[in-house]
């Protein structure tokens with residue numbers, strides 16, 4: 001397997017392993033999905049829309065999509081157990097709509113367009129090449145169709161990164177894009193942002209939280225050795241405030 005395929009498989013396995021515990025730990029993700037759903041509700045979608053969701057997880061955004069007047073929902077995730085959980089969570093939510101569930105890598109979307117809406121809540125930060133993926137997804141939109149997403153942006157987990165720098169270490173976390181970079185990914189894309197904060201009892205509680213929701217895969221599968229990790233954790237004995245810097249993007253095809 002290539003390194004790229006290896007990383008994808010590890011991300012899928014980590015999220016699948018968390019399918020049963022995700023909902024209890026994913027407060028931030030629930031909140032972000034609700035905020036994205038409000039943005040989607042303001043989009044001028046046609047009646048009986050055709051909708052694609054990438055990275056559905058257990059279905060926080062999917063539940064909101066099920067309330068839209070849609071003829072078809074194509075709900076996808078790279079992690080089979082997340083998709084299975086979503087299917088259970090949204091069963092009977094949209095009796096008038098054809099709902100299809102697909103295990104799919106959103107960076108390699110094996111679905112036929114066109115869609116009136118393509119959306120993703122907190123899945124794109126796992127993509128290896130977001131600009132290319134956005135262009136590919138935009139190509140699946142019908143004229144007048146919309147792309148709407150929430151993704152992590154540059155200042156996310158800045159406290160954790162700062163603790164690594166202070167210890168002379170590199171945090172093996174993904175480097176999320178700043179707003180300016182997201183704004184350049186598609187012509188005339190609209191980006192807004194906010195910052196959510198959560199407090200964890202200590203560094204271990206933060207890492208346990210990431211594991212509970214399946215989001216603990218380090219960048220390129222790199223991990224700190226136990227000694228280095230201990231020196232980072234020491235700085236958080238009294239608790240850790242964590243920033244989630246969230247960017248919301250909407251783009252419409254002419």
Ligand SMILES: C[S@@+](CC[C@H](N)C(=O)[O-])C[C@H]1O[C@@H](n2cnc3c(N)ncnc32)[C@H](O)[C@@H]1O
Pocket residue numbers: 011012015016026029030033054055056057058059060061076077078079082104105106107120121122123126127215
């Ligand atoms: C943090 S969860 C968010 C789930 C859900 N959208 C929510 O708001 O709770 C990220 C989800 O993205 C999925 N994911 C990660 N990489 C993906 C990819 N390349 N293609 C599709 N889904 C992916 C994960 O399996 C996981 O279910």
